[in-house]
Amino acid sequence: MSQSPKSPTPPTPATGPSPLTPPPPVPTSADVARLAGVSRATVSYVLNNAEAVRISEPTRLKVRRAAEELGYVPHAAARSLRAGHTRLVLLPTSHVPVGPLYSAFLNELQWALRRLDYTVVQYGSLGLTGDEAARAWAELRPVAVISLGEITLSAHNVATLKRAGARAVITMGPDGVPGAHALVMDQQEVGARAAAHLVERGRRRIGVVVPEEDGLELFSAPRLAGARSVAGADVETFPMAYTEESAAALAARWRRLGRDAAFAYNDEYAMLLMRALQDEGLAVPADVAVIGADDLLLGRLLRPRLSTVRLELPTGDHLAELVDRAVREPSELTRRHDLMTAVAVHREST
Amino acid sequence: MSQSPKSPTPPTPATGPSPLTPPPPVPTSADVARLAGVSRATVSYVLNNAEAVRISEPTRLKVRRAAEELGYVPHAAARSLRAGHTRLVLLPTSHVPVGPLYSAFLNELQWALRRLDYTVVQYGSLGLTGDEAARAWAELRPVAVISLGEITLSAHNVATLKRAGARAVITMGPDGVPGAHALVMDQQEVGARAAAHLVERGRRRIGVVVPEEDGLELFSAPRLAGARSVAGADVETFPMAYTEESAAALAARWRRLGRDAAFAYNDEYAMLLMRALQDEGLAVPADVAVIGADDLLLGRLLRPRLSTVRLELPTGDHLAELVDRAVREPSELTRRHDLMTAVAVHREST
DNA sequence: TTGAAAGCGTTACCAT
DNA sequence: ATGGTAACGCTTTCAA
Numbered sequence: 001m002s003q004s005p006k007s008p009t010p011p012t013p014a015t016g017p018s019p020l021t022p023p024p025p026v027p028t029s030a031d032v033a034r035l036a037g038v039s040r041a042t043v044s045y046v047l048n049n050a051e052a053v054r055i056s057e058p059t060r061l062k063v064r065r066a067a068e069e070l071g072y073v074p075h076a077a078a079r080s081l082r083a084g085h086t087r088l089v090l091l092p093t094s095h096v097p098v099g100p101l102y103s104a105f106l107n108e109l110q111w112a113l114r115r116l117d118y119t120v121v122q123y124g125s126l127g128l129t130g131d132e133a134a135r136a137w138a139e140l141r142p143v144a145v146i147s148l149g150e151i152t153l154s155a156h157n158v159a160t161l162k163r164a165g166a167r168a169v170i171t172m173g174p175d176g177v178p179g180a181h182a183l184v185m186d187q188q189e190v191g192a193r194a195a196a197h198l199v200e201r202g203r204r205r206i207g208v209v210v211p212e213e214d215g216l217e218l219f220s221a222p223r224l225a226g227a228r229s230v231a232g233a234d235v236e237t238f239p240m241a242y243t244e245e246s247a248a249a250l251a252a253r254w255r256r257l258g259r260d261a262a263f264a265y266n267d268e269y270a271m272l273l274m275r276a277l278q279d280e281g282l283a284v285p286a287d288v289a290v291i292g293a294d295d296l297l298l299g300r301l302l303r304p305r306l307s308t309v310r311l312e313l314p315t316g317d318h319l320a321e322l323v324d325r326a327v328r329e330p331s332e333l334t335r336r337h338d339l340m341t342a343v344a345v346h347r348e349s350t
Numbered sequence: 351m352s353q354s355p356k357s358p359t360p361p362t363p364a365t366g367p368s369p370l371t372p373p374p375p376v377p378t379s380a381d382v383a384r385l386a387g388v389s390r391a392t393v394s395y396v397l398n399n400a401e402a403v404r405i406s407e408p409t410r411l412k413v414r415r416a417a418e419e420l421g422y423v424p425h426a427a428a429r430s431l432r433a434g435h436t437r438l439v440l441l442p443t444s445h446v447p448v449g450p451l452y453s454a455f456l457n458e459l460q461w462a463l464r465r466l467d468y469t470v471v472q473y474g475s476l477g478l479t480g481d482e483a484a485r486a487w488a489e490l491r492p493v494a495v496i497s498l499g500e501i502t503l504s505a506h507n508v509a510t511l512k513r514a515g516a517r518a519v520i521t522m523g524p525d526g527v528p529g530a531h532a533l534v535m536d537q538q539e540v541g542a543r544a545a546a547h548l549v550e551r552g553r554r555r556i557g558v559v560v561p562e563e564d565g566l567e568l569f570s571a572p573r574l575a576g577a578r579s580v581a582g583a584d585v586e587t588f589p590m591a592y593t594e595e596s597a598a599a600l601a602a603r604w605r606r607l608g609r610d611a612a613f614a615y616n617d618e619y620a621m622l623l624m625r626a627l628q629d630e631g632l633a634v635p636a637d638v639a640v641i642g643a644d645d646l647l648l649g650r651l652l653r654p655r656l657s658t659v660r661l662e663l664p665t666g667d668h669l670a671e672l673v674d675r676a677v678r679e680p681s682e683l684t685r686r687h688d689l690m691t692a693v694a695v696h697r698e699s700t
Numbered sequence: 701t702t703g704a705a706a707g708c709g710t711t712a713c714c715a716t
Numbered sequence: 717a718t719g720g721t722a723a724c725g726c727t728t729t730c731a732a
Binding site: 006024025026071073076077080081086093094106107110111114119120121122123124126127135136138139140141159160162163164165190242243246271272275297298301302307335336 | 374376420421425428431436461469471473476485488489491512515543578581592621652686
Binding site for chain 1: 712
């Protein structure tokens, strides 16, 4: 411990909190062992409640007390390095304002997975390409990846993840990715239900309102495609930003567009548009029917009450169980699973 | 390169895919080294673009090609174990439907941190106690924790995290936690602005609408306290759930409550209540003034347009920079930082 | 310019 | 019943 006179950061023992950030040592299981007067193995046994070996009660107590005193917390990285695998479930998110349904669903899912003893981690992946994202995720060696559609995964990306040890890669969306467990939460269904509802009520010339905002295409595109797929529906698309101005601009030219109905990406856009149309002097639903999607509570506050398409998401527990099964028996879940249904809710705006 | 488009065919013996889930080996840097005919050290140098050492271009190419072919992705845990520290920033979330502002803010923050070369991970912590959460987070050895208030951290919890190597623990909320870097995003300010706005406009008997839902107390309680703190405000609280029924029930007894103004937890609750009051035959703002918070776009769609309190959140870049500074120089940022301001926005409902 | 070896914190096997 | 030891994958001196 001799101190060099030239060293700019002298390892001086006597100085208190040095200005030059002396990184305080993190207690390890070896420290606990030393303090408790036992071996590291014993510490491990005690702290992990190992059944295979019998440790005397006094020893257990000593170890526990030492760990407590040191504030010892095991090092997850070291543990999983040794174990050769993790219990990490990666949940890529892009934080698109995707609504309370989705939030509630994510919550449920996290809880359910945690109950199954997985560590759930959300990885913000906004703006990453599939390749970048797959690499970044793979570095963490997750046992499962649940990609809810914010990122489009290629077959190659899925392969990367699997090679990195992921036992289950679950994608949502209409198209199953080769190698992944496709979990069909088909947004097309939403558009199809909306358009069908409108057609049933005698509206055929449907204007589909598509968000101008980035990051929503993955939801809006299939919804649009679904609307297009409905027989008898004459669909035209209109981009609109999530602002009053954009809505007003679209409403101002609505009469000239010759559309007798509007299907907006979701209820928020629908509300915005409906208000703008009304301010423009058009009667809803007489002049133009308006339907949204997601069944937001706030949509019922406008007059007329907003018709919508409600999504029946799978329960978090259901999906969690599916994930767990896929992890334990990867070959099992290669087929597609349909989990989402959509149903049009008629209120007053259609 | 006459390679089949199929799998790279690992040097497995003759056994095909066994039914008993043989975990396929994850390629390591040793595998890359072997394939490239170099040492593991060289692989590390090449793949990390080590400046200190000069590797010949042909060698670099060989290594890169081998890594590519094997689909090698470094093992983050092993790397940080060796390094003795991580670049992991933990962002506990509870997924309360906290609004688009917040989502946008989180997005910004993630981006900014990623630009600073941190790995940002959200850890769903809904329903965990402070102790459980702190332990779980500490296991991941994050270099920083940004707790946005969903979990109340005790001084002991902060100590746990710091002992586990966290160089910065940032909490938001009015009360700084000892040992943490307090980042004051004081929700009290919101309530104070709302109440002051109402008092200014001659309303003193303010009914504060508090959500019945769990998990929102951490936001609603300080907002209420802020309203109480305003001189001249006579505050009474009314719990309300986020349903039309609950709003209608509250509205039905509103006349008897003798309140000439309502301040709702946020714009969503305010919209719900305002509609219910109107349906009950009360005039807004003549009979009762209504103000919300968060300045949601949808609040402008009702008539009268909803007055609100707008939050000026710090930019993600700003907070990210603060975190980075705290990480690099932990002693620096022990003082409180005020980052949030609130301002009442008068529209038509007050 | 490249290779050999040590060591990060854990746990599982094998001795005692 | 407990302790020594090897190994997980990676980076980084040090030596050739």
